[in-house]
Amino acid sequence: MRILITGATGQLGTELQKLLEKKDVTVDAYGSKQLDITDKKAVQKYFAENHPDIVYHCAAYTAVDKAEKEAKKLDEMINVEGTQNVAEACKEYDATMYYISTDYVFSGDRIAGEYLPTDPTGPVNEYGRTKLLGEKIVEKTLDKYYIIRTSWVYAKSGSNFVYTMLRLAENHSEISVVSDQVGRPTWARTLAKFMIYLTDNNCPYGIYQCSDDGEASWYDFACEILKNKNVKVISIDTKDYPTPAQRPLRTVMKLSKDTGFDFPNWKKSLAEFMKEIK
């Protein structure tokens, strides 16, 4: 079996590569330098020469705030046109596509409860808008696809909230973090395991939701990251921390537990992750 990982240099792509090393598969793990997904000809050429069976499409423009004022519309080029290039090639060469989407496809205006995969979407920012368009393209172009929505991803490689908190704790005695945005943190390892689980178990095609279990505000998440540090975490509201991109307030998604996958609690995943980066 041949697998293409797009965005292989990113947080999720790196975790997938690690897990796939133990399997009897051929993996083409490409960052943007090896395969620029916005280059339709390059994508076509790769597929014509390599005929992958599976594409773990992890490449994306993920800078949520920058996307709001992105003059060149790079987010649109990568998340929409790039996804279209990959989806069309998957169709032509009969590959199964895994498209990683986000909780930011939802408006987040619920006070309680979990979003179902079938709930109406309504992104409140540009990143969510382009990721949702990517979902639509995948659904329209392909029969053999998995759309997997996830949230608040962190991993050893890359920049993420965990590293930001640890870095701030080095030279601050107090850190203010918003407590009215609630979601689910996700160790990229959980997500990578889930993707491979879907493959190994021949799960039906469709939309899935994967994060670590339990829910947290960014404030809760920060408190857990910094619980052994000598720093005070202060709870603030979103209105007191303005950002270029509006953030949805509550994006807790119902996890795809009907697959039989065992979703670890987010605190357990975080503890394991902290041990690994020590």
Ligand SMILES: NC(=O)c1ccc[n+]([C@@H]2O[C@H](COP(=O)([O-])OP(=O)(O)OC[C@H]3O[C@@H](n4cnc5c(N)ncnc54)[C@H](OP(=O)(O)O)[C@@H]3O)[C@@H](O)[C@H]2O)c1
């Ligand atoms: N991070 C989160 O909190 C979060 C939350 C929800 C959903 N997601 C989704 O999860 C997926 C993985 O996210 P992540 O955190 O692993 O992302 P990431 O660390 O930001 O990595 C993004 C990857 O995309 C690649 N990329 C960017 N432009 C490209 C292009 N034109 N052609 C090919 N590759 C390109 C980058 O390659 P180079 O570095 O080589 O340029 C990098 O490998 C994405 O679909 C993202 O939207 C992420």
